[in-house]
Amino acid sequence: MRMFATIANLLVKRVLTAIPILLVVSALLFCILRILPVDPAAMSLPPNATVQEIEAMRTEMRLDRPLYEQYGIWLNQLLHGDIGRSIHFRQDVTSLIGSTLPATIELAVIAMMVATVFGLAGGLFLFYVRGTRAEAVMDFISILLLSLPEFLWSLFLLLIFGVFFEILPFTGRLSPGFERPVVTGFLLIDSLITGNISTFFNALEHMILPCLALGIALSPSLMRVLRSSLLDAYQDDYIQQARLRGLSEKRILIRHGLKNAILPTLSLMGVQFGFLFGGTLLVEIIYSYPGMGNLMVDAIRNADLPIIQGAGLTYCIAVLVISIVVDSLYLILNPKLRMR
């Protein structure tokens, strides 16, 4: 009961803290985008628009008003659930983000699962082979994995599994001919809800390469942090005491070493998940994945400020939510924090 009360307390505090953070981020986003030398009025008109038409559009979009007034108008609309209208697509930004966000969340969650499995398994293996020749080899491999960014992994995996072996698809979210159920927007969930198993597996197949690319790029840092946390944990007295009590090495590792060493790894995973959520742009482009990263690239290319603002705020909210989840997990895993 005490744990739930502590978590509820934390949630309330975090939500209250999130409000000023969101306000500051929204103001920063708004001001930075307005300082850029791009003209949203001109971008919203066809290239053959006259100077007079562009000026009229500028007035209509209220770009001729002072910056603080423009921000006030935008914030007021935001509070009423209106993020704005896309300049390029001429659609509500809310609906554009709503239709692309589930694909990105799905991608990011599964990529994080891949990174976690590889990271934890690799970290445990690194620790297991400490002091042996294999440690040096694994160290080298982890540095190699770390030094390649996710877009290079994307291209590499695409060439190996998509072109050379031709065993995995690498365009889109589903193969042609498969039914695409739309209930929540999360394709994996929707296909299961509607009992469309073939769609589920096909969607999963399309996620293998992008998720591997994202996951592999993230896993080395998790491996290394887990290994060093375990090394630190094994310096503590309770490990020696556990050995003296006659516990097996496996039990010591799982029950004592890993339980303590996992906390810094969990923090890193939280940070990485935040980065991952905002870092799928290139991977989505390479794999033609219809998520928010893909939309963001279009928005940047077309100087579509309302989308960039909306997507920026969405990323900010996502990072805040992730940090609350990670802190809650911290409380669950670390009794000492619950005592404070």
Next chain:
Amino acid sequence: MTFEIDRRNLLQMLGLAAVGGSVLSQATFAFAADTDNVTIGWPSDVPSWDPNLRFVPDAQPIFKLVFDQPLDQAPDLKLIPNLISKWELKPDGLSMPFEIRSDVKFHNGDPMTMEDFKYTFVERVKSGLKLDIANSWRTLTDIEITSPTSGVMKFSAPTPTAPQWLAFLGSYLVPKKYVESVGPEEFAKKPIGTGPYKLVDYQMNSRIVLERNDDYFGAKPKVKRVTIDIIKDPSARTAAIQSGQVDLTVNIPVREAERLGKTEGLTAEINPFTRLILLQMRNDKGFSDMAVRLAAHHAIDKAALSKAFYGGAAVPLSIPATPGTPGYLPDYKFPYDPELSKKLLKEAGYTADRPATFTLAATNGQFPSDFDIARALVQMWQKVGLKVELQQIEYSKYFELNRGGQLPEATLYSFDNATGDPEIFSGYLMNPKMPFGAWKGQEIGDKILKLFVEPVYEKRIAGYKEVAKEAVETGANIPILQSVQTLVRKKNLNYVKYGNAWVLGSTMSWS
């Protein structure tokens, strides 16, 4: 022991995954081998399924499958009848009587009527909806319906390119009854046109699936289903055609196209089309002296640029028009002559100690090899004694910089004109009232403005030829190359090649 068991399990899982993957993949790729279907790897999506909404040149070949334009273009770009069967622009350019076909139906079975024309080009534009076609039809005041199959377009000012615009960006007929009943938002979600294909599935930035419209009034397409995979990354498009996940793709790097052309089962083309690569020039700052502008032009080895960056397929240009279009001057050549460049600079008083200096702006990635061409230009200019600074700009900032007079002396630019009409080449590029050209010289500007209202076709074309030549000879414009489209396809997939790089699924067939 634990590790052995884990490894064994892991190997079993990998084995299962490989088998499962290959089984599933076979299911996937079997689809692509079906000759009733074609899968195209296309570099960009439509901005919306409302075809009147935005001007995006790369989206036109997609729109043309679902919607129809009043007029069409033949592969050689000549205007041909389509929904409109007869038209005649009056000598004053102020009206255009036309007749429409009576056998055209929208995808929902509704017949096409004159009301649909009036709605698309007049009522919809005036309704307050933000449509890009409002700008191309700003002189159109009304469409007078004279019979169920005929009408008259009425203009507030001479509009000599009205027929061309009926086959150009955004001019697609939309169904009045359907759009009014469902509203513009729903229409964009479930679009209905008169085109050769119906939209059956769409996922933004990923895939468009089209099914043949068996009631199409024109030539029935041979392929039943066209799938367009939106693959924005050129490396991914290359991989997609190489692995067989798509049957045809465009705009991949020239070297990759050449390599894939040698691959069994594939064929590659490097096709020049109606896009110019040119230098937008200012008439002030470091370019106030005509001698410097001309010296800069004579110093450019266009053939070498074509060879280095486009496998020699991009045609070197001396005039801001592409070969085969009405404004092109086949016998006119502006010579590559570095010695003449040096001489011009010397005569103008520039020396090695006091060189002529200017800045060149270029985008990086807006069109193939743009920044590489800019770097090569700087080197060519350095060889004749011009001191040039290279500045990278974003394409989205071009119009803003131009309007604020902040573009440097020269800007490397590419300009698309699917119609091939000289108004949309020289006219748009040097009209001082339009946002495209950086040149603000009044003398050429005045001539261009007169041509914008010249209704007599022959006079108009002759005028553009003259003014384009004058612009080149005074250094108001430096055309460089005709751009190319790379296209790789399966050898047994046939398609019709258009001079403006349209790649239409409706023209494809398997052999």
